[in-house]
Amino acid sequence: MLHSPVTARSRLPHVGTTIFSVIGQLAAQHQAINLSQGAPNFPCSEALLRYASEAMQAGHNQYAPMTGLPALREAISAKTEALYGCRYDSEHEVTIMASASEALFCAVNALVHAGDEVIVFEPAFDSYIPMIELQGATPVVIKLAAPNFSIPWDEVAARISPRTRMLILNTPHNPTGTTLSAADATRLQALTEGSDIVILSDEVYEHVVFDGALHHSMSRYPALAARSVVVTSFGKTYHVTGWRVGCCLAPQALMEEIRKVHQFAMFAADTPMQYALARILAEPEHYLGFSAFYQRKRDLLCAALADSPLQLLPSQGSFFMLASFAHLSDERDSEFVQRLITRHGVATIPVSAFYRDGTDQRVIRLSFAKDDATLLAGAARLCEIGAA
Structure with a gap:
């Protein structure tokens, strides 16, 4: 262990090891069934694997x-127009990133400045606030309350100030599984009209919307698309989260600034994966069938947890x-989750x-992005739990 004479002044003094790492280590230690990770x-x-291999064999292994x-950007532009009616210019308004996380970071880094305010809804994916x-x-944190976790638009209106530069949305939402509605989009448009507010819309689960509902992308609404x-995420859409390839769409004036950051953060996403993704996007059945695929898994887990x-x-x-x-219990959700791991051998997320402040509504998150055997085994163990 090296001893450094240098004092590190943290830019993120409130950030430690993420809960995902903590739960992952504890689950591994107890060989728990993992219903925690998305x-x-x-x-x-x-x-898709074949397309990536063929791209590598064809020599597409240098910087993109x-x-x-271009073929991937054009495919994304065509897909977005077909699904949402918005045509992004593939040359100037579509950028392939090294993960959705990089796209979020570059957008915040490029468009938010010191002294600005950014509205964030909690519960929130853990990277948003550190980026800000x-x-x-x-x-500017606005809390969503159980059990509906709907956005309190009157509070949003009250919290908008002359310093508000950005509002971050996530739909479908992690961790709550909620989605924006047409009424939400209408209210958001009214609140931002005439302002200089940028909407950063995290839509990595765009193809996982259930019960025949529409995905209300910002790209579906011209006035919102113009400021969004x-x-x-390709990783979420094609079951390849380890490939770390995402996409960013924005009007040219915003994208020019985002690309300035991207070129120094990563420069380019993995080349053979981009070739493979461009090819599989020509087969829309892969992403058009995702809602039904995951709805079946949701329903399987719900049925298995009925008792x-x-x-x-x-x-x-x-x-x-x-x-x-x-x-069932007065335990904190973090304590309850640890009990599920150590006594029942199943991992979830509090x-x-x-x-940010640890608001505890005694709710846990379950992931159904697992094979059927894992879902059924995890559910069987959860059916055995009792009060503390």
Whole structure:
């Protein structure tokens, strides 16, 4: 162990090891069934693997263009127009990134400045607030309350100030499984009209919306698309989260600034993966069938938990559903989750981890992005739990 004479002044003094790492280590230690991580444990398309291998064999192993492979950008532009009616210019308004996380970071880094305010809804994915704070900006946190976790638009209106530069959305939402509605989009448009507010819309689960509902992308609404940066994920869509390839769509004036950051952060995403993704996008059945695929898994887990003491909350989209244990125990959700791992051998995530101040509504998050055997085995163990 080296002893450094240098004092590190942290730019993120409130950030430690993420809950995902903590739960992952504890689950491994106890060999728990993992219903905590939003990463599939089943294989991706064999065609996609073949396309990537063929790209490597064909010599596509050097840097891709900074903005992304033209064929992939064109395919994304065509897909977005077909699904949402918005035509992004593939040359100037679509950028392939080294993960959705990089796209989010580049957007915040490029468009938010010291002294700005950014509205964030909690529970929130854990990277949003650190990204804001690294810019010297102020996160303005608005809490979503169980069991509906709907956006309190009157509070949003009250919290908008002359310093508000950005509002971050996530739909379908991690961790709650909720989705935006047409009424939400209408209210958002009214609140931002005439302002200089940028909407950063994290839509990595765009193809995982249930029960025949529409995905209300910012790209679906012209007035919102004109002020939005939309971030999507190939990793989530094609079961290849380890490939780390995402996409960013935005009007040219915003994208020019985002690309300035991207070229120095990563420059380009992995080349052979981009070739493979461009080819598989020509086969829309792969992404058009995702809602039905994951809805079946959601319903399987719900049915298997019918006899459990947990109270399941509705999941409208994403890889996740929430479960309340408030009627069972006065434990903190973090304590309850640890008990599930150590006594029952199943790993979940405490929703308090998605609040900066640890707000605890005694709700846990379950992931159904698992093979059927894992879902059934995890559910069987959860059916055995009792009060503390």
